[in-house]
Amino acid sequence: MSVLTEFLTDQGIEYRLNVSLKELSSFKIGGNAEIICYPKSANKTSLLIKFCNERNIKYLPFGKCSNVLFPESGIKSLIIKTDKMNSTGFENGLFSFGSGVMLAKASKYTIDNGYKGMEFAYGIPGSVGGAVYMNAGAYGGEMSQCVEKTEYVDSTGNICVIEKDKHDFSYRHSFFSDGRYVITKTFVKLEKGDVDSSLQLVEQLQNLRKTKQPLDMPSAGSVFKRPEGYYAGKLIEDCGLKGYKVGGAMVSTKHCGFIVNFNNAKSEDVKKLISVIKDTVLEKYGVKLECELKFIED
Numbered sequence: 001m002s003v004l005t006e007f008l009t010d011q012g013i014e015y016r017l018n019v020s021l022k023e024l025s026s027f028k029i030g031g032n033a034e035i036i037c038y039p040k041s042a043n044k045t046s047l048l049i050k051f052c053n054e055r056n057i058k059y060l061p062f063g064k065c066s067n068v069l070f071p072e073s074g075i076k077s078l079i080i081k082t083d084k085m086n087s088t089g090f091e092n093g094l095f096s097f098g099s100g101v102m103l104a105k106a107s108k109y110t111i112d113n114g115y116k117g118m119e120f121a122y123g124i125p126g127s128v129g130g131a132v133y134m135n136a137g138a139y140g141g142e143m144s145q146c147v148e149k150t151e152y153v154d155s156t157g158n159i160c161v162i163e164k165d166k167h168d169f170s171y172r173h174s175f176f177s178d179g180r181y182v183i184t185k186t187f188v189k190l191e192k193g194d195v196d197s198s199l200q201l202v203e204q205l206q207n208l209r210k211t212k213q214p215l216d217m218p219s220a221g222s223v224f225k226r227p228e229g230y231y232a233g234k235l236i237e238d239c240g241l242k243g244y245k246v247g248g249a250m251v252s253t254k255h256c257g258f259i260v261n262f263n264n265a266k267s268e269d270v271k272k273l274i275s276v277i278k279d280t281v282l283e284k285y286g287v288k289l290e291c292e293l294k295f296i297e298d
């Protein structure tokens, strides 16, 4: 047993070896991860990071892997997956969510407790931690509007908490995007609402998603950020790239802002396709597209 697996076993942190990232990611692309572990708390995460630092072990945190492109060569670094940090709580009007809680579950939990403001998050297939990292948003809502404070483990292994303004939220960006942190818990503040109206809104937004997005094919959602004054999908469609293919990757025919894995795509297919899209849009409209999708490397 390696020192790492010995440490994980001693700490009672679950782990898996040689895991297919293709299976794990919403894009269904990627080689194998050498090792993935699932700490259950900030304390365990802190011990883990301190251990990694002492031994020079690289690590990468992930939630539901719904906004990432993994390489075909796989990942050697330790993957810290937040799935087991899945507590939900509600006290004095403040919700607390472990970073691994699915957004749909978090959103439903707030509605069931009679609060409004997180309906937008219901259909985003990520975790609360991933959504804070990305400042995920949809249909006029985004995490910045409801996150009150966040607990995380910093790169030295210290458990820290930041309050509202320190999150430095902007479009698909947060304080966490710029550093090596592992988000462990987030607190959300909402206004009182009406359960039926919130459920109706969720249904409306879900219907919109179903009609506009290619939810029947593996993808990582919108590949590009919205350029100021434009919509990435519309620009790509106007360039005649609807349905354009590279290997097993294709510009969705339903929503050109999505790239879908229609036939066993490789990460290189997606990268090449992105490069064709960027070059074409720049040449035709002078607009520089920026990726929202995260390219993961060791």
Ligand SMILES: Cc1cc2nc3c(=O)[nH]c(=O)nc-3n(C[C@H](O)[C@H](O)[C@H](O)COP(=O)(O)OP(=O)(O)OC[C@H]3O[C@@H](n4cnc5c(N)ncnc54)[C@H](O)[C@@H]3O)c2cc1C
Pocket: 026, 060, 061, 062, 063, 064, 065, 066, 067, 068, 082, 099, 123, 124, 125, 126, 127, 128, 129, 130, 131, 132, 133, 134, 135, 136, 137, 138, 176, 181, 182, 183, 184, 213, 215, 219, 220, 221, 222, 294
């Ligand atoms: C069909 C589909 C529809 C989508 N629709 C939307 C949408 O409407 N709006 C939107 O904003 N996004 C959308 N997305 C993209 C994605 O779901 C969001 O970005 C989501 O917030 C990512 O969460 P995740 O847990 O999957 O993060 P991951 O994909 O696991 O990680 C994304 C990034 O966050 C980091 N990260 C994740 N968890 C942590 C943590 N606990 N601590 C530190 N860093 C962390 C990772 O290192 C990585 O860099 C969609 C994706 C799909 C497949």
